[in-house]
Amino acid sequence: MNSLPESLHTIHPIVWIVEDHDLLRKNLKRLCSPSRNLNGAEAFANAEAMLLALRQTASRDLPQVLLMDVGLPGRSGLEALPDVIKLAPECRVVILTVFEDDRKISAAISAGACGYLVKTARPEEIVEAIHEAARGGSPMSPKTAASVVKLLANLTKPMTPVSLSPREREMLALIVEGLTAKEIADRLSVSIHTIDTHTRHLFKKLEVRSRAAAVARALRERMV
Amino acid sequence: MNSLPESLHTIHPIVWIVEDHDLLRKNLKRLCSPSRNLNGAEAFANAEAMLLALRQTASRDLPQVLLMDVGLPGRSGLEALPDVIKLAPECRVVILTVFEDDRKISAAISAGACGYLVKTARPEEIVEAIHEAARGGSPMSPKTAASVVKLLANLTKPMTPVSLSPREREMLALIVEGLTAKEIADRLSVSIHTIDTHTRHLFKKLEVRSRAAAVARALRERMV
């Protein structure tokens, strides 16, 4: 969709930077120079200042790419993301961090980030990543990509090593809905004793001993 | 976890190739040569032949990386993936294709692929991708990564912010584990009455009326 092969040499994406470490911030800003076909317009030490500036910026001057550190200053970076998306929906947010663990990556992407860079990346890699982000891509290391893939695979894997009968599957779905045995009995127009029996068989097959555990297994393994 | 900085030059990952186009298959195999620290042991024209060989291969000779085309020959490639995973669970499968659209990418990752390459990639990129896959990473273009990120973001976005106290968060985790109130009380060394109270507050905040529903909400909105 965003294929601009020729104009890469003429368009200078506006890049904003949020980084609390002074030296790194300056280096990053210097990196985003017109000589590298980048326009490092603004650099901030924290997310609040960036949001403030974002609110006071005309839409034609909004950044195309936002390079944001989410390091020590609490979660200010990730928490600012919803506001960034509201104020500049077209802006591609690339997270810059020292950590590369599944939870942080998951949180960043859930919050709306599109890319994920580690600070150990070489300058040329960072520049290239910014261009890729502006182009609509999601720059990230293969290791980060592996985390993302693992998350996605876990969320979408359809496999159920347990063979449930249609009725049991139905039961499971209703249990996951949070219904009580009696409510399920009413919903399905059968006796509550029947529900009990189904539930018992279900537990045996799922190898659990409680509704809560059954729900956990069902949701984790996507058999709903 | 898989940091082998020194041994990269000595370990030659065994690479298998599935590609129906004769010329490309031969080129790929030639690419996986010891001179590039790769061991392109086998190349097949279709998935069935590869599976057959996989079944007859001792575990020490199983491929570390499987480069598989999923082009025109139906879905034979993706459909073979579950078998590959069963026969060689440690094998990293990298999809090789001409298309780069969301649906195919999603299908491949759901099926268990770890990487995704386009055939227009340069030889060095392919070689590097194979090494990254063997290392545990997920090689893919930024554009492909963008598709994956989009999918993941869609699946995990509905994060309603619920403010739980630390203790309540702990409770929730243990409930999701399937523990009973008494077991939680023992685990945390407090009275079961305390657990009851926490549970009540938790339910109020989560707007649920049962453990099962609490588990469902917690897992769906990943507050675990």
Add this chain to the structure above:
DNA sequence: CGTCACCTCACGAGAATTTGGGAGGCGGCG
């Protein structure tokens, strides 16, 4: 026709959960 899986229903007892109330102590904050 026999077997088997599935759905249905029943009884009963013990365990656990849900729901309502109240209460004391602690630490942060204006």
Add this chain to the structure above:
DNA sequence: CGCCGCCTCCCAAATTCTCGTGAGGTGACG
């Protein structure tokens, strides 16, 4: 200091769940 949120504990009743066991009916399959 007073207020508020949090953690802790208690009582008690109603409800629900868990887990046995047993059993009748159906449809599929060999």
